[in-house]
Amino acid sequence: MAPRLTGFSGNSRLRRVRAAAALAGVELEWDSSFSMKSEWKTEEFIAKNPFGFLPTLELEDGTVLRESGAIAEYVAELGANSTLVPSDAKAKAEVHEWQCTADQELFIPGSLANRQLMGVLPYNKPNFDGIVKKVNERLAVIDSILVNKTFLVGERITLADIFTVTALTQIFSTIIDAEARVKIPNVIRYFETLVNHPKLLDIFNPTNLIEKVTPPAAPAKEQKPKADKPKEAKAPKPKKEKEVDEEEEEPLVPAEPKVKNPLDDLPKSAFNLEEWKRQYSNLDTRGANGSLEWFYEKFDREGFSIWRVDFKYNEELTQVFMSSNQVGGFFNRLEASRKYLFGSVGVLGKANDSIISGAVVLRGQDIEPVINVAPDWESYSYKKLDVFNNEDDKKFFEGSMAWDLIVDGKEWADGKNFK
Numbered sequence: 001m002a003p004r005l006t007g008f009s010g011n012s013r014l015r016r017v018r019a020a021a022a023l024a025g026v027e028l029e030w031d032s033s034f035s036m037k038s039e040w041k042t043e044e045f046i047a048k049n050p051f052g053f054l055p056t057l058e059l060e061d062g063t064v065l066r067e068s069g070a071i072a073e074y075v076a077e078l079g080a081n082s083t084l085v086p087s088d089a090k091a092k093a094e095v096h097e098w099q100c101t102a103d104q105e106l107f108i109p110g111s112l113a114n115r116q117l118m119g120v121l122p123y124n125k126p127n128f129d130g131i132v133k134k135v136n137e138r139l140a141v142i143d144s145i146l147v148n149k150t151f152l153v154g155e156r157i158t159l160a161d162i163f164t165v166t167a168l169t170q171i172f173s174t175i176i177d178a179e180a181r182v183k184i185p186n187v188i189r190y191f192e193t194l195v196n197h198p199k200l201l202d203i204f205n206p207t208n209l210i211e212k213v214t215p216p217a218a219p220a221k222e223q224k225p226k227a228d229k230p231k232e233a234k235a236p237k238p239k240k241e242k243e244v245d246e247e248e249e250e251p252l253v254p255a256e257p258k259v260k261n262p263l264d265d266l267p268k269s270a271f272n273l274e275e276w277k278r279q280y281s282n283l284d285t286r287g288a289n290g291s292l293e294w295f296y297e298k299f300d301r302e303g304f305s306i307w308r309v310d311f312k313y314n315e316e317l318t319q320v321f322m323s324s325n326q327v328g329g330f331f332n333r334l335e336a337s338r339k340y341l342f343g344s345v346g347v348l349g350k351a352n353d354s355i356i357s358g359a360v361v362l363r364g365q366d367i368e369p370v371i372n373v374a375p376d377w378e379s380y381s382y383k384k385l386d387v388f389n390n391e392d393d394k395k396f397f398e399g400s401m402a403w404d405l406i407v408d409g410k411e412w413a414d415g416k417n418f419k
């Protein structure tokens with residue numbers, strides 16, 4: 001049985017292993033339909049791979065190898081006559097050098113900066129620009145090394161090239177745009193040679209190089225030195241307090257509000273949001289005795305409202321799992337409104353042709369006091385739904401709740417709940 005590779009297609013770390021296998025002539029079993037949506041973090045999987053990261057390679061004797069670099073190395077050495085890992089100790093160390101450079105100097109900083117673009121980490125312009133500057137400086141060094149070289153170590157492709165090209169695909173598709181790439185012509189020539197290698201063509205294409213880095217449209221507030229005035233507790237608040245908010249540090253998960261929330265002063269409601277969250281988690285969504293049936297029976301239209309949520313910048317979305325992480329980040333930043341909010345938001349469509357859309361149920365009739373605790377709330381548009389009188393609104397709401405929503409032919413691919 002061929003070793004079984006598990007990982008997301010289009011992921012640079014997975015490509016690293018597949019490229020090593022393709023060049024070394026090693027057959028791997030790999031399910032190309034595997035995606036972030038797949039139910040992979042099972043108890044059984046975590047027992048074998050406690051870090052829970054992908055890719056992994058499961059061998060015939062049950063061993064599960066992790067770390068894409070180590071897996072690529074193992075696969076490269078399985079190949080008969082493979083020259084991907086030189087036998088000479090010095091050349092082998094040089095290959096390792098490049099593995100470290102690719103990971104530590106390009107891939108990891110690139111991923112940290114990209115997480116800021118995706119909203120998984122708070123966007124902080126000086127920090128983002130600082131990382132991109134460092135990465136560009138390193139690319140300039142690599143460019144000078146490649147002036148007279150086709151490959152990085154010796155005269156043939158080695159793992160050094162596979163590690164480097166996978167880091168390049170990652171940063172070129174996220175934080176290093178066309179304007180930066182023209183400054184490194186030798187790196188680009190090298191990159192083109194590798195991604196168009198006949199054995200690698202299928203693995204690396206499409207490369208999805210970005211034209212221009214676009215900072216988040218409504219950037220999360222940058223961290224500024226604290227003002228002298230005493231810090232106010234973070235809580236949903238009316239618009240006018242925004243300037244105060246700008247001066248606060250923004251933790252990834254905001255602290256519990258310590259002041260009384262105006263939403264607590266609304267007339268008491270018989271609809272229990274916490275109970276709805278339990279019903280939704282425990283019952284099938286649709287059908288007789290499903291959670292939607294419960295919802296329609298108990299919902300209080302005066303005390304709560306239902307809203308459609310749409311990301312405003314869908315054209316910037318790339319991989320489905322990255323967009324799904326973005327929704328997760330948005331939900332994390334709504335922590336302070338947990339008592340007043342329930343949400344079911346998904347990524348619909350496929351890589352490079354997707355949208356983020358879904359529905360939320362919240363306390364009161366106005367969305368802003370509940371949602372504006374998330375610094376990026378203005379990156380989404382909101383429309384109140386009337387699920388009791390409007391069939392389209394009802395269909396949309398139910399599709400969002402049941403995770404089978406289709407919008408303009410785009411099917412629900414992955415989703416997150418805020419509970």
Ligand SMILES: N[C@@H](CCC(=O)N[C@@H](CS)C(=O)NCC(=O)O)C(=O)O
Nearest residue numbers: 011013052053054055066067068069
């Ligand atoms: N150093 C590891 C990193 C693995 C990693 O971060 N994998 C990501 C996908 S790129 C993952 O599994 N993310 C899922 C999660 O964090 O739950 C490697 O190169 O294999």
